[in-house]
Amino acid sequence: MENHYIAGFVDGEGSFHVAFQRSKDVKIGWQAIPEFHISQNWPSKGVLEAIREKLGCGYVKSNHAKSTRDKTFVYVVRNRQDLIKKVIPFFETYSLHTEKWKDFQKFRTVVEMMEQNEHLSKEGFSKIVQIAYSMNAHGMYRKVGIEKILTSLKSSETIRSALVTESSK
Amino acid sequence: MENHYIAGFVDGEGSFHVAFQRSKDVKIGWQAIPEFHISQNWPSKGVLEAIREKLGCGYVKSNHAKSTRDKTFVYVVRNRQDLIKKVIPFFETYSLHTEKWKDFQKFRTVVEMMEQNEHLSKEGFSKIVQIAYSMNAHGMYRKVGIEKILTSLKSSETIRSALVTESSK
Numbered sequence: 267m268e269n270h271y272i273a274g275f276v277d278g279e280g281s282f283h284v285a286f287q288r289s290k291d292v293k294i295g296w297q298a299i300p301e302f303h304i305s306q307n308w309p310s311k312g313v314l315e316a317i318r319e320k321l322g323c324g325y326v327k328s329n330h331a332k333s334t335r336d337k338t339f340v341y342v343v344r345n346r347q348d349l350i351k352k353v354i355p356f357f358e359t360y361s362l363h364t365e366k367w368k369d370f371q372k373f374r375t376v377v378e379m380m381e382q383n384e385h386l387s388k389e390g391f392s393k394i395v396q397i398a399y400s401m402n403a404h405g406m407y408r409k410v411g412i413e414k415i416l417t418s419l420k421s422s423e424t425i426r427s428a429l430v431t432e433s434s435k
Numbered sequence: 436m437e438n439h440y441i442a443g444f445v446d447g448e449g450s451f452h453v454a455f456q457r458s459k460d461v462k463i464g465w466q467a468i469p470e471f472h473i474s475q476n477w478p479s480k481g482v483l484e485a486i487r488e489k490l491g492c493g494y495v496k497s498n499h500a501k502s503t504r505d506k507t508f509v510y511v512v513r514n515r516q517d518l519i520k521k522v523i524p525f526f527e528t529y530s531l532h533t534e535k536w537k538d539f540q541k542f543r544t545v546v547e548m549m550e551q552n553e554h555l556s557k558e559g560f561s562k563i564v565q566i567a568y569s570m571n572a573h574g575m576y577r578k579v580g581i582e583k584i585l586t587s588l589k590s591s592e593t594i595r596s597a598l599v600t601e602s603s604k
Contacts (some may be wrong), residue, residue, distance in 0.1 A: 271440070271446075275444065275532075277444055277447070277482075289530075312532070313446075363481070363482045375561035
């Protein structure tokens with residue numbers, strides 16, 4: 267499988283996005299989770315395995331939709347060092363040509379900011395949230411609205427009470 | 436834009452399919468229309484233009500869905516000589532790796548059969564219909580059910596009366 271083939275395939279089928287979730291492990295109460303992934307129906311699972319092999323990181327797992335009988339598989343890279351050392355340099359060399367290129371650049375910015383620990387301050391985290399929500403990556407992956415995150419970041423008090431609410435569910 | 440990039444992009448976003456429509460111009464009353472196409476939302480129209488440039492055939496046109504506000508563009512190749520001399524040889528050299536590869540092979544078979552004029556006989560046309568309907572290419576492109584075509588091929592009488600019905604609408 268050629269590297270440029272992977273670039274073309276990812277330009278059509280891949281996704282660079284940043285998810286957010288509450289976390290008690292970090293002071294500001296939220297975690298940012300950059301993720302690169304590609305989904306395919308089961309007959310084309312082999313392509314995902316071949317791409318995983320080529321990029322040398324991540325994993326392929328089943329991702330069957332509950333609502334349908336479709337069997338889908340997804341190749342996922344979440345490990346930050348793999349994103350920085352493998353995924354990002356790959357697509358810097360083998361360019362995307364669609365609008366997804368802009369998403370990739372924003373994704374890279376977020377990962378680099380996190381590498382500088384900017385996500386640990388409220389200011390840095392707010393910037394990351396705003397960049398992530400300006401990305402085209404499908405809204406379907408967004409489990410939390412931007413307003414909810416930004417509002418909760420405004421006061422530690424809010425975060426703490428929100429966490430209590432979350433954990434008492 | 437690299438050729439392998441195009442193969443990867445088409446493996447994700449492209450479609451090889453064969454449409455059917457009634458026609459008074461041919462004796463058996465039906466026409467087979469093999470088509471290669473790629474759709475994209477408007478911000479990525481440039482990629483379609485670049486692929487058209489590389490393949491040296493076809494055209495890019497707007498294809499806005501009536502039901503939504505989405506603006507989409509589609510790159511289309513329908514000319515049989517372009518399919519035979521440009522599109523098919525391209526993907527024989529720069530391979531697809533997903534299940535779409537099977538669709539491509541069936542598509543090539545249909546185009547080659549047509550080049551041998553096999554679509555002008557009922558037997559040949561029936562074979563083409565059966566190959567086309569075994570392809571994965573999205574059902575959304577199918578305006579005519581396979582049964583309708585095969586049944587109407589069984590008797591010229593049926594075809595003639597069907598054509599009269601069609602044209603008297």
